[in-house]
Amino acid sequence: MRYITVFILSLIFWLLLTFKLTVPNIIVGAVASLICSLIFTRFFISNVYKLLQPHRYFWFIIYLVVFIWECIKANLDVAYRVLHPAMPIRPGIVKVKTTLKSDLAKTLLANSITMTPGTITVDIIDDYLYIHWIYVRSEDPEVYTGLITGAFEKYIKRIIE
Amino acid sequence: MTDFLNILLYIQIALSGICLYRIIRGPSIPDRMVGVDIFGILVVGICAIISIQTEKSFILDIGIAWIILSFIGTLTLAKYLTGKKLNE
Amino acid sequence: MNNMISLIFITIGILFNLLGCIGIIRLPDTYNRLQAATKCVTLGCCSILFGVFFHFGISNAGIKALIAIPILFLGSTVAAHALIRGTYHFGIKLGEKSVKDDYKDAVQ
Structure with missing residues (x-):
């Protein structure tokens, strides 16, 4: 099949x-x-058989709209940081826990994170994503987990799992 | 219309020149590789604009093949950076 | 009309490309350069290809331009991910302004 x-x-x-x-x-x-x-x-x-379930496509379209919006925001963010004379950057690598299980879902999440404002995925080890962040906004793990993965995780869970 | 498209094409070529500056100047090896990666993506844009100018569709085929080749090339270079052999 | 829309999309794409290339020149270390350049240049080239799709409409060339967009997205993001991981393993330090490095423990 x-x-x-x-x-x-x-x-x-x-x-x-x-x-x-x-x-x-x-x-x-x-x-x-x-x-x-x-x-x-x-x-x-x-x-x-997951390919034949229509509600997954419905969530995929919503995910696509959110994703394109985040992409445009990411570009404006980069434009602000690059054109600002003082270059407001505060980089660092943070560790984020994800609740997704399958490999495909983790890959999709890592790809989405790469295109969102200021973040790029460095590595995935088991359940943890290591993310390079151009402006570390908070030092608290729970706060930055919500900031980074919160926008996509629920949609990807509905699409794939 | 055509003149404006020409100007855009020249700007895009000049941008890939900036990437060449990073490739030549870059202080370390990974910097040069970033330049190569970005250069590969910019060439796809050049292919797309030329396909509008000449109204021929096969140039977009070149663009798609270029995306895949630059992707494989970057993966190979990244594997070299991590210090592994190619068959691991 | 279609020509006008396609020209607008191509112009937006080239502006994004320009921002990415300024980023590749100005930012101080490899990680930040890769970050700015990948985002801007990928979305810029996707915008150019979308403009090409508008110019040709639904035809041989238009569908090809539309197919190239997801390939470019997936290819460039995975390439950037591999490149930044390689950079870390190669031994390049994070920039001087860095505040946090959780990955150091995981590598050893």
Whole structure:
């Protein structure tokens, strides 16, 4: 079942990329997708039936809107820090605990954190994320955990788990 | 319209020149690698603008391939920085 | 009309790229440079590609530009993450203004 899912997804990707619905094109795409599905299925998510549940897509769209808004805020933040003559930076690496369990969810959370204002993920060890912060706003672990992961964790939990 | 697009293209090329400054000048090896990474992303922007100017779609293919290649290159360089062999 | 919207998106993208490149020159150490540059330049190039999508509409080239956006996002964020981790393991110290370093205990 996982093999078939990867095959269909890569065939759709091929058709979007070439944008031509002729028979030779589909045959070439099918062969390439077959090779891809044989090699790369072991990296795919284990429960493919999650792809068929519509409420996950609904939360994904809401997550996308929040994410783009945070991205724009991040850019304005960087612009403020770069153009300010005194450069108000106060960098540091902080340790944040996450409640997410699966690897895919942790990766998505780390990617989101990288694009939010002033933070970039350095490493993930077990349940802890190490985050380089350009302006450490507080020294208290509970406060900065809420500031960094609070915006995304609940959406990612609904999307993936 | 075309003139304005030309100006934007020149600005983008000048920005990649700034990245070259960081690559040449950077005091340590990781600084140069940051320059290489950012340079790779800026080239994608140059490809996109040229594809509008020439109205040809294959230049965007070059852009997508460039994204993936610069991604793999950066990962390799980062692995070199951590001091591991490539097969670990 | 579509040309106008696409030009606006491309101009915004190049402004973001400009900010990122100023950051790469001005900020004092590797970590902060990487941080500013990755955010600004990634969103700038995504904005340029979105402008290209508006210019071509739904066609061969437009769909390609749209596909390039998620690839660029995932690729550049993962690359930045690998690069900053490599920088730390290489032995570059955090900048002089740093106030906190929790990662030091985890590495040893």
